[in-house]
Amino acid sequence: MWSGFPLFPEQASTMAGRVDALYIALLAMAAFFSVLIACLVIGFAVKFRRRSPGEIGVPIHGNFTLEAVWTAVPLAIVIVVFFWSAEIFFSMARVPPQAMEIYVVGKRWMWKVQHLSGQREINALHVPVGVPVKLLLTSEDVIHSFYVPAFRMKKDAVPGRYATMWFQATKPGRYHLFCAEYCGTKHSGMIGWVDVMEPAAFQAWLTGGGTGSLAGEGQKIFQSLGCVTCHRADAQGRGPRLEGLFGRTVTLASGEEVVADADYVRESIVTPAAKVVAGYQPVMPTYQGLVSEEGVMQLMAYIQSLQEPAAKGAPLAVAPPEAAPPARARARQP
């Protein structure tokens, strides 16, 4: 049941070791100060215990130097800790450009995972070891949180928007997946496993299932919902062309410029009037309720795959790096 007395989860990602190092340093610092204060307090209480009923203490009012020292030293310590932890946090926020994209939708009370190749999983996530993986997270209903203790990574899946988190697994194995934001009755049941596999095994697993690529599924939705009526490749429709859109900078009717990233595409489907492209009328109806969050992700995979005719290629299991310039996409992410 328990081997020895574990105090740490396994270290299974590139970040885990860094987070643990900070933790251990803070543990040492906390232990030092706790023991110091405890010893001083108990020591003084014993050494200076009252020896006669009318005795009073020596009236020492204060000592400016001492105050300055015990203000400056903690301040210095927290400044160091701040920079150290902020650096780790930045690394967590900076998604590597070649990251393999996987879509995750939290829904009461299960995690629905979609690989670009079409593989779908519930409460499970298969990933290859040694490859950066980027998760695009959202929720169908309430706020959930995708938490893998072994990776030391967690991100809230918020309805109405996308969140991204990334990790690079370093050790094959099975690791806990928990929902870490209370979401109702079966919150503690919204758990599963992350399976980290050797690359060859992962490839084998990928090809072993799935009906069609995510983009292929997206294309079917694109047709069935009639999107193609307005968003035509020949630019004759009432809506803008979508070829090469993903990652490009778009000028809106208000004059503002935005990058067409995942959030933008989702918003355009769900609340189209929020950002109208310059030169077009605000006539697109909302598709909220007509397509699920997973469907939106499939549409997005499809739109992502729509390249300008010269660069057209089949959608890949790994997101095409050229289509989404990393620098601009990063700037838009929360």
Next chain:
Amino acid sequence: MSAAAVLPEPPPPKTNYLNVSYGVKSWLLTTDHKRIALLYMASITVMFALGGTFAALIRLELVTPPGDLFQAETYNKLFTLHGVIMVFFFLIPSIPATLGNFLIPLMIGARDLAFPKINLLSWYLFMAGAGFAAWSLINGGVDTGWTFYTPYSTAFSNTHVISAAMGAFIAGFSSILTGLNFIVTIHKMRAPGLTWFRLPLFVWAHYATSIIMILGTPVIAVTLMLVMVERGLHLGIFNPALGGDPVLFQHLFWFYSHPAVYIMILPSMGVISEVVAAMARKRIFGYGIVAMSSLAIAIIGFLVWGHHMFVSGQSVYAGMVFSALSFLVAIPSAIKVFNWTATLYKGSVSYDTPTLYAIGFIGLFTIGGLTGIFLAALGLDVHVHDTYFVVAHFHYIMVGGAIMGYLGGLHFWWPKITGRLYPEAWGRVAALIVFAGFNLTFFPQFILGYMGMPRRYHAYPEEFQVLNVMSSAGASILGLGYLLPFAYLGWSMRYGRAASANPWGAKGLEWQAASPPLTENFEVQPVVREEAYEYAHAPQERAVV
């Protein structure tokens, strides 16, 4: 009458605030701040028992990995109600409404608070809020977590969210009025000679707390109001289906709820300052700095709310700012701990029950505060957010800190409030049991949290069981530790030895009033001629015209 003579202690007057009138009406319509304090004490004791019962049930369930004691929805209601009751109906009012109400006029030489009728209204608002919470409880409870996160609370929960939120909403106004009363009282009703820097640190602490109560509470009031109308009338502010932002709720909620934790701890720190000074028989080391640190905590505390939302989707830069400020707010607290420790140096330390609670507070608050550093550290918080690490951290502060301070203060001023002495031996035993039980309950939770056990989990993976069993065992000891004071303090009200005006030989104007005090507190308005905690002047010397 001769001036400034050292007077022998007069016998206690026959009539005091307790026996000046009898009958339910004389209590329910009182405007005496001391009686109102006791009304509050009774109410919050009931709420504490209720919240504690829910805690016991939670710990009972968590002894085994599967959720086999309660259904999931019941368990979710248990932790929600535990949180709602403990936060809104116990911790927030606790020290201010009981010890603050009782002592602040006495400590500043006033006859009552500035607005006695508003003080009574405060208590009735508290009871009305508690009534709504009870209504919610009786009708099946609420299961949103005390944090009421949207859209779960507005659109998905099937439980009595509106009445629970209404309870917290109304109780909030009780809090605002208490804070308002304190600030005006401290500004306008200090005795002659009582300058700001002669005030007891308990008063400074409550001043800082009152600032937070007045400026922070309205924000959660309006936020809960929006949740209630969204749920009841479908006015959709946080509804993602309408383009609303659930994270906006979190910003508004934590804008109050973070400063709220300082409402819970600052008064306790004020108690500790008084107890340490009295029990070591010397002024708190660095008095002025300790006073200012209370204000610093109150002010900086308004700027750190985003540290509850590092993984919620706010920008990386917002996270950085909140992290930096969160580190900063720890510094004044650290300064206090060092100052209290230094006070003991060359003091004359007695080992009474209040001292034990104060020493326990210093140790446990230090640990709790240091683990706050872990949480302020961005890279680390990502891992431990929403795990038992957070649960352990805040219980170290709120139970190891705030409640120990409350109990220490209750014992320290018990002779003043009731005119009786509690049995000292029992007091010490209970303090030690509370300390031991507390640590056994909550220290394992730090480890559980880092191992990855999330909060609010009804069932958990097997590898977490050993630590959970330890925690539950500790909880039973802690519960015993809390039952003891309830028993012997209650006993002492009737059978305890009569107390003199100043059984501890402490400084402070409240010790110059009788035990228990007259309704008007002092027969003659005190005039203050010395600095605070001037133990070099004999404690029996009364600074009176």
Next chain:
Amino acid sequence: MSEAMAHHAEADRHPALAHHFEGLPEQKEAAGLGMWLFLAQEVMFFGGLFTCYTIYRNLYPAAFAAGSAHLNWKLGAFNTAVLIGSSLTMAMAVHAAAVGKRRQIVAYLLLTVALGSVFLGVKVVEYADKFHHHLVPGEHFRFEGPLARPAQIYFSLYFAMTGLHALHMIIGIPILLTLAVLAHRGRYSADYHAPVELTGLYWHFVDIVWIFLFPLLYLIPTHAPH
């Protein structure tokens, strides 16, 4: 021990002086500070709503403009004038109290109540109009065009903000009436009229909130699409 040194003799104490204050000036200062603190907390109370407004208007400017276009700015402007007028009459009531003119206090207080009631009456008319045009958020909300969903947020805020404001007026009016009754009975004089002054502060505050609400809700300019 005689209390003579600590208190004035009973006969000297002003009837309105509470037992725990030394004198009227102390009591008045305390009451004044209390009211200002109360208003500070009111600022925070409304502040939460103004924060929501700021964020959502920023996110959905077109929807807010479209929603605002459905509001009758003339009625809003009329109401603004009415409320400013009521602040004027309130200030006159305070002045009358300060110079001890009993009849004038009553008259100006009643005038303030009247103007406040007119304001509320107009609000009833506006709310009824919204109801008829299906602009009340919820099941029956109808808004033509693609901006319907964020427009519902605009209207949610409209009702929340003006509703909270109206609630403050509904609470204020009985207070004013009570003051008028007490003034009629001669309770207020040149040396004691703090309740009138402090209620005046409250009323002016409620007025100021409206002065922010009116342009923010009624006067959002619509940019013509190009």
